[in-house]
Each structure stands twice: as structure tokens, then as C-alpha cells.
Amino acid sequence: MSxxxxxxxxxxxxxxxxxxxxxxxxxxxxxxxxxxSRELAEIGAGLQITPNAARLLEAWGLGPDIExxxxxxxxxxxxxxxxxxxxAQESDFDKNMRRKYGAPFVDMHRADLxxxxxxKARSLGIKVRxxxxxxxxxxxxFRPQVLLESGERVSAHLVVGADGLWSRCRESMxxxxxxxxxxxxxxxxxxxxxxxxxxxxxxxxIANPEVHFWIGPRxxxxxxxxxxxxxxxxxxxxPDNLPxxxxxxxxxxxxxxxxxxxxxxxLTRFLKHVDSVEKWKLMHRExxxxxxxxxxxxxxxxxxCHAMLxxxxxGANSSLEDGAVLGRLLSHxxxxxxxxxxxxxxxxxxxxxxxxxxxxxxxxxxxxxxxxGELQQQRDDLFLSQLGKxxxxxxxxxxTCPKVQPWLYGYDxxxxxxxxxxxxxxxxxxxxxxxxxxxxxxxxPSLLQVSAN
Numbered sequence: 001m002s003x004x005x006x007x008x009x010x011x012x013x014x015x016x017x018x019x020x021x022x023x024x025x026x027x028x029x030x031x032x033x034x035x036x037s038r039e040l041a042e043i044g045a046g047l048q049i050t051p052n053a054a055r056l057l058e059a060w061g062l063g064p065d066i067e068x069x070x071x072x073x074x075x076x077x078x079x080x081x082x083x084x085x086x087x088a089q090e091s092d093f094d095k096n097m098r099r100k101y102g103a104p105f106v107d108m109h110r111a112d113l114x115x116x117x118x119x120k121a122r123s124l125g126i127k128v129r130x131x132x133x134x135x136x137x138x139x140x141x142f143r144p145q146v147l148l149e150s151g152e153r154v155s156a157h158l159v160v161g162a163d164g165l166w167s168r169c170r171e172s173m174x175x176x177x178x179x180x181x182x183x184x185x186x187x188x189x190x191x192x193x194x195x196x197x198x199x200x201x202x203x204x205x206i207a208n209p210e211v212h213f214w215i216g217p218r219x220x221x222x223x224x225x226x227x228x229x230x231x232x233x234x235x236x237x238x239p240d241n242l243p244x245x246x247x248x249x250x251x252x253x254x255x256x257x258x259x260x261x262x263x264x265x266x267l268t269r270f271l272k273h274v275d276s277v278e279k280w281k282l283m284h285r286e287x288x289x290x291x292x293x294x295x296x297x298x299x300x301x302x303x304x305c306h307a308m309l310x311x312x313x314x315g316a317n318s319s320l321e322d323g324a325v326l327g328r329l330l331s332h333x334x335x336x337x338x339x340x341x342x343x344x345x346x347x348x349x350x351x352x353x354x355x356x357x358x359x360x361x362x363x364x365x366x367x368x369x370x371x372x373g374e375l376q377q378q379r380d381d382l383f384l385s386q387l388g389k390x391x392x393x394x395x396x397x398x399x400t401c402p403k404v405q406p407w408l409y410g411y412d413x414x415x416x417x418x419x420x421x422x423x424x425x426x427x428x429x430x431x432x433x434x435x436x437x438x439x440x441x442x443x444x445p446s447l448l449q450v451s452a453n
Contacts, residue, residue: 023327081216
């Protein structure tokens, strides 16, 4: 390891924290991950790895693993909620993703991906300290310090806050308490094993991976296969009825069935196999002015700074992008004096994109959750006008929209970082004043909304 290597402490051993650890280690720096849990176990169920993140996993040598442990959907279909009528469909979805973006779209269990990242991190010599709960970050120092609840202090050249939605690092950055805010929605998350399903038609749905959406008034559902077509993940998204002080609770199967009574019989047949379920309040964060401290030696990534609704499946993918861009920029850092330059570039590149994606998830929720009526009919007419042919207009489903899909899936973190370094190379300390003015505006391409945002 180079004598110019930085000491980097990453708070949080989730997907974003491990991605940052891997990318920064590949860049030649010394990495320590502090994880509060005593064992590394992701809470959650399925997630969708889109090409913008899959290409990163491939670059880290994990491509064969994610393909073996995941499932590539061959179709993506949007259904009318009540009768299952197909409103939109992209066939050969798996082939199209690889052809257009050079990387796959893979549905996986979240725990599988976390274990892959953890093993990769350990193979790179990254120190992962479990049971290390952080109380605060001393951020206004030349060498920031992480204070653990045990009383221990850990110092570093750079501290990366990757501690998720309920982030202590974010509160340390802001200097105040800052709780997530409810969105008004909650999620029922369900996993079914093919072995527990006797219905031949449902077994065929699981064994032949596809993505299915059912969209309805103030709610929608998504289902997809995982683990090579042996497991099915269903997420039901609907209005939040949890108490304000409860973010996660055991749910009632009867209540869930009542909420989705009268929906497509295929969906409700799946739901009849559910024995127990949990409800998750969907939360979000206000945008903050900066993701870094003035000294540029403390930075936020992932849900700590841009928590995302699941409606575009970009929460995990965007966190992986954060980690990759950070590490790639740090590969160009040859001394501690260059760190503020790299962190300024990181914030400039990632903040605008991530916050644009957050805003787009709210637009997707709006267009999927229209109440039955005139606006819903206009949306469905637009869907049906494109059925069976290549979509050639701004589309209510961003998953196959020719404007939004390339913006999301075509993003290459390494190329973006390298181009930024080329356009704004480090020169000397005075150059940092110029760098502060570098704020590229990355906005989602303008969309012709079916309804007002």
C-alpha cells in the first residue's frame, strides 16, 4: 500500500457502506468499516439491481455471483389492478438491458448481495468491525474522530457516513436531531418459496423470471423472482396507517387481504399463501444544503443523505453508485492535501443526480397511484397506445420510458468520475476556490406528465 494512502473510516456496513469500502480499497486506501450490528444481516427482502449498479458489481469481479444468485427477468409488465389487463409490456427485457447498457438487470435477495460485498471487502483486506455503534462524529477537526458508544475514539483522514435512514452521521453533520419524515405510504414485504406453492400457474410465474406491476388507486404491487426462479418477492405499497411513532410493525394478513381484495386474481392467489407479514412505513428525507463538512473530511452517502422511495428501485443502486464514485475519485488522490478537491467533486457529481432521482420516485408514485377517473383513463390510453411496439414518447412507467430509463441505467460511475477529474484537475490549494463553483446540473429529462406533479 502506498505511503500516500488515506485512512478512511466508513460508518455502516450496509450495501452502500460496503460498496464504498470496496471502491476505496481498490483505490489504494486503508479502510475500516464500523457496523453497529453484532452480525452482518440485512433486514429486508428482494431488490432489483439495475444496469447502472450491475456494471459496478461486474467491475469488482462479482458478475458471475450475482447472475448465479439472482434472476434476470425476461419481461416487464404493467397490469391494471382489478382485472390484470396488460397496460404495458417490454418483452426480451433481459436481452434489451444487456444490449442497451452492457450490463444485466438482476433481481436478488438483499442478504445475498450484502454477503457477496462483505466477502469481497474481506478479500481486499478491509477491516469490518461488528458491534461498533457510533454515537457521534467530531467533524470540525483536522483529522475527524468517530466516537463509539463504548467510549472508544477512532480517527481517520476521511469519515464516510453510510449509516442509513436513521443516521447518526447525518445528525453530527447538521449539528442537530433530524428524524426521517413519513411519505404517507407503507410497504408489505413478502417472500414465497416455490416449494410452498402447489398452484401450477403460480409455480410457472416463479420459475420463469419476469417483473409484474399491478397499479391501482393509491396503491400498487410488484412481484418478481429471485434465486434462479425458486423464490418470489412481492411488495405491496399502499396508504400508511401505522401510528406516527412506529416505523415497522407486525402486520395483519387479514387486513392486507382486505386492502387488496378485488385485485387481479393472480396476485390475490399469491397472497393467499402468506402466513405472516410485516408493515414498513416508507420514510424520506428533506434535501440538505451539503453532504460534507467545510473541511471536506466527513461526507455522507446513501440513505443518510438521499433516502429514496422504492418506486424506481434506485435506493440500493444509487448507494452503490455513491460508493463507486467516491472510490474512483479517491484513486486520483496522492496526498491528504488533495482530499478536499476529491470530496468537493464527489458532492458535485452525486448530489444533483441523487436528488433528481428522489424527486422522480415521487412522480412515479403519482402516476402509478391515480384514482379511477379521467386522469387514470388518460394514463391508461397512453399506455395502450404504445402496447406491442417500441415506446416512442414520455411514458408513465419510467421503467421502460425512453427518456428516463437511459438516464437511470446508462450512468457509468467510473466514467463520470474520470471525466470530472479530467475537466477539473487538482492543481493547488487555490484551485479549491474554483472547485466550489462546480455544480453540474443533472436533472431527469423533461417528461410530458399525464397529470400535474
